[in-house]
């Protein structure tokens with residue numbers, strides 16, 4: 147995929163919360179259609195990095211480019227438009243509990259993207275079909291399993307035709323038997339050419355679906371490469387230590 | 399026993415007083431409608447300001463809410479009606495009551511809304527913002543509906559309090575329900591009109607109180 151242009155570029159990203167420096171100097175490139183997988187110990191700044199990419203967090207310094215456009219210095223009033231280009235899926239799903247599944251997927255299409263109701267509904271039903279949940283269109287989120295809720299959340303984000311999808315531990319809150327259905331939807335999305343940046347502990351999924359694995363620790367990207375390289379032949383001591391610590395879950 | 403009935407439940411006197419009391423009840427209802435509608439709207443605006451990140455708006459609202467929840471409404475009413483004329487501002491009884499009770503009531507509604515909004519998980523807002531919804535759209539479509547549902551019993555309780563509160567308006571000679579009943583009592587030398595007024599309050603408020611406690615039990619079960 148290396149002939150493709152960069153869809154998401156992070157340059158010298160730094161983020162501080164008061165005195166705590168969480169991201170020290172992050173450089174990362176995700177090319178069009180690439181699935182980049184991010185691993186690292188808890189507290190290493192993975193979520194913060196993702197959240198800088200749609201400016202849910204304000205970077206302290208550095209630059210982030212989405213599809214060639216610098217998003218780090220656009221004014222606040224243009225943030226909403228920028229965020230349409232960056233889809234995000236959270237660990238906790240965060241579906242709107244007072245709306246049906248269909249309305250969840252329609253809301254931003256109508257209010258933020260300006261699609262007509264009919265157009266948004268057609269697109270929502272199509273997206274729900276793609277994640278295997280068209281039959282749940284009229285259900286409330288509370289009537290769905292966690293795995294189903296997460297698939298709706300993915301449909302909600304992808305319905306806006308983003309350039310990049312960010313996933314922050316999308317399966318960490320799920321019962322083990324529900325993880326597979328969400329990962330399948332993500333594989334599907336990758337097959338369709340979506341550019342994806344995924345923070346997750348599902349190492350088996352990374353081996354199978356990731357183009358590249360990035361290891362973060364202490365606010366830096368410590369090591370990156372193809373999955374077989376990173377998992378099979380880790381270079382840094384920190385990655386070796388991390389992998390041996392999580393190998394129990396990686397084997398599972 | 400007969401004497402008790404004749405003093406408190408004289409049907410003839412009640413029928414005689416009824417037109418006057420109904421007129422008073424209409425005034426009470428008008429007063430409630432204005433105070434509740436303005437209070438709900440003002441309370442919501444105050445709550446949004448109190449939760450906004452902008453410093454002075456936030457502090458202004460927080461101080462307003464604390465202040466008017468702490469001042470007894472009767473003190474406020476007498477100040478607005480009898481105190482403000484010293485500053486050259488004379489208000490008709492109805493206006494004075496509306497203003498005083500609006501101040502009190504919007505502060506209470508604001509506190510209820512604020513609690514409701516705070517109880518909506520932050521992840522909801524972030525998910526909405528991440529899909530490109532503006533802060534206002536997020537508030538209207540994502541935060542407020544569950545927030546209001548969560549505090550519906552408190553909003554209703556507050557509404558009941560407003561209806562009861564309006565009886566204080568009798569001290570500034572506004573002929574609402576209680577004032578009218580008291581007039582009828584003094585004309586008839588009989589307490590039955592007061593009992594009738596109590597019954598009218600009860601007729602309106604009892605169903606509301608029932609709904610609230612049912613709703614609260616329903617929430618507790620869930």
Ligand SMILES: Nc1ncnc2c1ncn2[C@@H]1O[C@H](COP(=O)(O)OP(=O)(O)O)[C@@H](O)[C@H]1O
Pocket residue numbers: 163166168186187188189190191192193194195
């Ligand atoms: N809003 C915040 N304020 C202060 N510190 C924060 C905030 N968000 C995250 N942090 C800190 O930043 C560090 C990295 O957090 P995070 O990005 O969530 O790591 P990860 O996702 O890799 O577990 C943690 O030490 C966390 O406590």
Ligand SMILES: [Mg+2]
Pocket residue numbers: 192193194314315
């Ligand atoms: Mg995290």
